[in-house]
Amino acid sequence: MLFDVNSIAKSFATPKGPLNVLKDINFNVESGESVAIVGRSGSGKSTLLGLLCGLERADMGKMVFDGEDYSTLSEDALTRLRANKIGMIFQQFHLLSHLKAYENVALPLELKGDSNAKETAIELLGEVGLAARIDHFPAQLSGGEQQRVAIARAMAIKPKLILADEPSGSLDESTGEEIMSLLFKMVKDHKTSLLIVTHSQTLAKRCDRILTMENGVLV
Numbered sequence: 001m002l003f004d005v006n007s008i009a010k011s012f013a014t015p016k017g018p019l020n021v022l023k024d025i026n027f028n029v030e031s032g033e034s035v036a037i038v039g040r041s042g043s044g045k046s047t048l049l050g051l052l053c054g055l056e057r058a059d060m061g062k063m064v065f066d067g068e069d070y071s072t073l074s075e076d077a078l079t080r081l082r083a084n085k086i087g088m089i090f091q092q093f094h095l096l097s098h099l100k101a102y103e104n105v106a107l108p109l110e111l112k113g114d115s116n117a118k119e120t121a122i123e124l125l126g127e128v129g130l131a132a133r134i135d136h137f138p139a140q141l142s143g144g145e146q147q148r149v150a151i152a153r154a155m156a157i158k159p160k161l162i163l164a165d166e167p168s169g170s171l172d173e174s175t176g177e178e179i180m181s182l183l184f185k186m187v188k189d190h191k192t193s194l195l196i197v198t199h200s201q202t203l204a205k206r207c208d209r210i211l212t213m214e215n216g217v218l219v
Contacts, residue, residue, distance in 0.1 A: 002160060002193050003029040003052075008061035010047055021047045023216045025061070029161065034187065034194040036204035039213035045197045046165070048213070052195070053086060053163050054078035066160055083112060087154030087192075089183070091166040093146045095138040095153075101125060102134040105153045112157070124152040128182060144175040151183055155190060162187055164196045168203060180206065 008025040011018040021044050029035050039045050050056035051063065054070060063070040066085060073081065082088075095104045102121040109117035125134050128148040138146055147167065154162055167183065168176030180203055187194045196207060204210045211218050 001028050002031045002033075002066060003195075004062075004064045005052075006062045006064075008048075008051060008058045008063060010051060010056065010059050021216050022051070022058075025216075025218055027211055027218060029193050029195055031160070031193055032191055033209070034184070034196070034207040036196045036198060036207040036210045037213055037218075038198060038201065038204045038210060040199075043213040044216040045213055049163060049165055049197050053088060054082060083108065084157060085160045087157060087159035087162045089147075089150050089154050089162060089164040089167045091169040093138070093143075093150045093170070095146055095149055097138050100135050100137055101130060101141065101149045104138070104149055105156050108153065109156050117156075120156060121152070124155055125149070127186070128152045142175075143171050144179055147171060147179050148182065151179070151186060155186055155192070158190065159192055161193045161195065164194065164198075166198055166200075167196065168200065169198075176203075 005025055005027050008022055009020070010022040011020045025048065037045055037048065047056065051058050065081070068081060070078065096107070099107065102118060102125060105121035105124055106117040109120055114120070122134055125131060128151055130145060130148050133141060133145060141149065164183070168180050171179060184206060194207070196203065198204055
């Protein structure tokens with residue numbers, strides 16, 4: 001088992017008292033599996049994603065990823081885990097505007113001291129169909145092209161898991177379908193697990209399993 005989430009709960013302090021956002025969350029992700037988490041806005045999906053990538057800490061429960069218990073890891077150790085094993089894809093792409101396409105993809109590898117970062121980045125951009133765009137800045141790329149760069153960047157570290165937050169949410173329907181087909185092909189070719197948080201039932205149905213979140217609970 002790659003990711004095992006047991007009895008996770010998360011609340012936030014408010015003037016009216018604690019707001020219980022996540023309540024007794026339990027699920028797992030197997031190696032090579034694709035899982036979708038769907039639910040309405042405010043159901044707790046974004047909070048759960050923050051916990052899964054280690055940007056937030058759970059109030060209770062246990063999360064074990066690739067044999068490592070999040071609750072026992074320091075912030076530095078969580079940062080290293082993300083840098084080496086977890087790729088992230090966002091709705092708004094989050095590319096660095098001052099870096100060219102290949103530089104955006106190479107960056108996570110350079111931070112790890114990989115001497116072949118540029119070569120790997122160029123290879124991955126070719127894999128996502130952007131061999132002719134490697135020297136373009138994000139502002140010179142369409143939304144679909146920017147998301148292709150983001151997918152290449154997420155795959156650069158050869159992650160064990162891709163976490164995707166509404167990855168087609170900023171794209172028109174046709175482009176979104178094209179980019180999602182590319183994403184599923186990439187994770188299959190690279191034997192990577194995929195967990196998608198989305199409103200889209202169409203996208204969710206492409207995954208091996210669908211989990212539905214309502215009012216902070218998986219149902």
